[in-house]
Amino acid sequence: MxxxxxxxxxxxxxxxxxxxxxxxxxxxxxxxxxxxxxxxxxxxxxxxxxxxxxxxxxxxxxxxxxxxxxxxxxxxxxxxxxxxxxxxxxxxxxxxxxxxxxxxxxxxxxxxxxxAPISSSDGEVAREYPSSAPSxxxxxxxxxxxxxxxxxxxSLPEKYREVLRLRHFEEMSYQEISEALQLPIGTVKAQLFRARESLMKALKDTMSQY
Structure with missing residues (x-):
């Protein structure tokens, strides 16, 4: 062969x-x-x-x-x-x-x-805890x-959700995503670009309150 x-x-x-x-x-x-x-x-x-x-x-x-x-x-x-x-x-x-x-x-x-405060003979005493972590x-x-x-x-199309999840949550490389989804690397990059744009539009109103 x-x-x-x-x-x-x-x-x-x-x-x-x-x-x-x-x-x-x-x-x-x-x-x-x-x-x-x-x-x-x-x-x-x-x-x-x-x-x-x-x-x-x-x-x-x-x-x-x-x-x-x-x-x-x-x-x-x-x-x-x-x-x-x-x-x-x-x-x-x-x-x-x-x-x-x-x-x-x-x-x-x-x-x-x-x-909650602790009740005592002198009234209520606030609990105090040392903390270096965020509240x-x-x-x-x-x-x-x-x-x-x-x-x-x-709210995104499934193909955008999947490519975002693989890239940002599972931290897969472009090559790994290409193999997992059986897509050319160029297509993976293009879908990621469009997916991020769509995600930012969806988040615009929600994130403005933070």
Missing amino acids: SPNTSSTKTRGDSSDQPPRKDIDSALVKAHLAGDSSAFKALSDRYRDPLLFHVRKITRDEGSLEDLIQEIFTKAFENLDKYNHDYAFSTWLYRIATNHTIDSLRKRKMVTLSMD PHDQLQKKERAAHIHQAME
Whole structure:
């Protein structure tokens, strides 16, 4: 077999690989059909990307493992509601973002309770805690800004959401994105440019309040 023939075959084999969306959709359908290993396969595919995604929102290493487990549990319980017209990754990341923000809000309520004054024979004495970290209010604002960004991304076409997620959340190189989406690097760069422009337009009104 000549080198040219071999090279052509290799490119053909690569193009025959199913897109990520099709693989995810097939695994979801297999799970709903009773395949007990299908959801584990989905979890294995998305565990590391989810860790990175949630870490960017919460910045709390101590709660990461619990949050990831809770997110996968919530996804497992609601998998029958997943719409196959959209990327599974988009659906899963929406669950992850909402659950993480909810967790942060609940944690803020506990913090506010701890800040309540202490009753004593001399009246009420304010609790005093040394702190070098941002206040819970500042932290919550930061997380809510992140949530607004994710909500703005939801308004974009799926191809723009996917390329933004791979580049900015999974920190993949242009080459890695090109291979993952089976697109030329030039197309990846062009889609990223248009995706960023569209995202900034979607964020314009939301971010003006910060």
